[in-house]
Amino acid sequence: DAKTTQPTSMDCAEGRAANLPCNHSTISGNEYVYWYRQIHSQGPQYIIHGLKNNETNEMASLIITEDRKSSTLILPHATLRDTAVYYCIVRVQDGGSQGNLIFGKGTKLSVKP
């Protein structure tokens, strides 16, 4: 079972920031938080990941709370092309069984004009 909880759906106005929350209250010290998104019928696309510190790349920012029990993915200026299902996943970075991705149901983000 997925170790994360996300809202089923969210709406965001085009050009505004989209803030997608994720709860992972049972996260272990060696587990990273990963975010992927899947645009309809395509393969999941990697967005960003982090362990403790906040992270930013050209696509998004990841804010992880100090206790690491929750995080927020921020798309700073959402566009219509950001409409997708967003998955928050926790995983360890090793070759064991925990190293694979366990997907939950994700959050369906709809960006509206």
Add this chain to the structure above:
Amino acid sequence: KAGVTQTPRYLIKTRGQQVTLSCSPISGHRSVSWYQQTPGQGLQFLFEYFSETQRNKGNFPGRFSGRQFSNSRSEMNVSTLELGDSALYLCASKLNEETQYFGPGTRLLVL
């Protein structure tokens, strides 16, 4: 650098047949994982290959199998197809133990 490629992209089979899907990982990536995505069950892990050896396996019947070649390319096979095997099959590769990158998937329809 080219991404993960999967062939074929679409496939139609009938019950009882078998099917083989192919995945070419990103150059230099030695790990290839396979996932099945259906509307009912979502994205589920099938198995992972690393250096031609199956390293991890999900909870799928033995009809689902795979292999990896010395050039890291991987194939998965499903024998005795059932209607419920209709799904999007996704392949992902990774370098070392970090980020997995997914291919576009193969959509399989079993009639």
